[in-house]
Amino acid sequence: MTLALRAVPSASAATQNAVIRAQGLSKTYTAKSGPHVHALDPIDLDINDGEFVSVVGPSGCGKSTLLRLIAGLDPQTGGTLALGGRAVEGPSNEVGVVFQAANLLPWLTVRENVRLPLRVGGREWKVGNRVDDLIAMTGLSDFAERYPYELSGGMQQRAGICRALARDPKILLMDEPFGALDALTRERMNLELQRIWQTNAKTILLITHSISEAIFLGSRVIVMSARPGRIIADLPVDIPRPRSLDAILAHPSYQSLSRQIRALLNAQGEVE
């Protein structure tokens, strides 16, 4: 595990090394009976290596659809989608997914849950002490042999993040990972996620309902419209890191961004 702090890449260096590139990407779910669901309008999106991109939008706006397409869980119905220049045809080892409410397997211990990605998928993974390193990094060492039901919600999601990092993927996709947590735990998890991002060279796409979480964590905040989802704003967050919860609330950029995003979402008729 590399422990080098990296600077956020500047926007100009961006386009040449897009790690995720979507062009005209769209998704329509076809139902056997009833109307087709037009979940995602054609969108263009470039996410660069090492970026932390937050996505906010009204419920059912296609945020999760976007994530499922990038994760290779659903095929797109239009446009192209490439990870590191290669078209997405299914789940990739370069992508780790953090699910809502941790989604741990209750019959496995924390260590077994974190190790799960290393023992499936028909491939030998040589990772040394990676599993234990990840568990230590998130402060779960004392709970490695415990079962998920013996852990708090925050600890469960930490284990979920460890599991997503087990194959050392380039990209981490997070689908409202802290939505089920109480406010205090959520803030602590935000700080922790910022630390994980800064110490591991990852590109992170975070889907969230929380405007403050989106700004606090994101190098960019993408605002999506109500269904069918479109990108209605792509806002850089120029607040220096490491960000602290106290400092960011007082930062002028935070306040203007927050107002701007809220106005965009209000125009869509919904805000948290």
Place this chain on the structure above:
Amino acid sequence: MSAVADSTAVAAVNKADVRPQRDNALLLVVAVFLVILGCWMLAVYRFDVPSYILPKPDAVLWALWSGLAVSPTSPIGYYLPLWGSLKNAAGGFLIGSVLGVSLGSLMAEFRTVEKSVMPYAFALQSLPKVAIAPLIVIWFGFGDGSKIAISALLAFFPMLINSFTGLRSVEPEKIDLMRSLSASRFETYRIVKLPHAAPYIFAGLDMAVVYALLGTIVAEFLGAQQGMGVVITQAQAITDVAGVFAALIILGALGIALHGLVRRAELRVVHWAHRNQK
């Protein structure tokens, strides 16, 4: 026997309710036993119900004693017939359970299997299976084969239905997780679906173990050299009602013991599903 499907749900519900207040429950059980015993004695001693209809409690106790307080190899004791019945019931239970979980798994995994087998499974399920017993005796003879076959048939259905239901009830997020890891179908089955279905499968085992015993006894009624079913029919033939009662008590105790064994195994194996009861 047509109540098999219904009791699946009932068994699952009871489990959640009964456990936390076990001490109270035990007291209640003892109280109900005393009330039944009281009514029984009242009927026999006060209302003079004849002993060929209702035997005296002490006659039943004596019959029990004379069946239990003998050498394990004695032909008049309960041990040999009990062993004979248990052996065949266990064989049927094993065969029926393995086949039930196997077919349940195939049905849960493959839509084609589900669509082609499900109608027949339900048709057979709603048939009173004990009524097939004479046919099975014709096919398998009066030996152990017919006992094992009927036990297996009775054990098969709760296992089929419960494993199928359990395997199909896996949350889609867990399947998404395994897909995101490019897990094979068998890995997903082994690591996610089967453990998820384990509590359902244990509820099925709980019923299957009792049905397997029932199957063996019914088969023995139709003709056998040895077994608890034979003990009952022989006592009945000489109107030894106390003997019938004693044999039924033995079978009841056996059923409770088997249920307890399954419960113990369940608590160990699917500990995560009982986290609220620790």
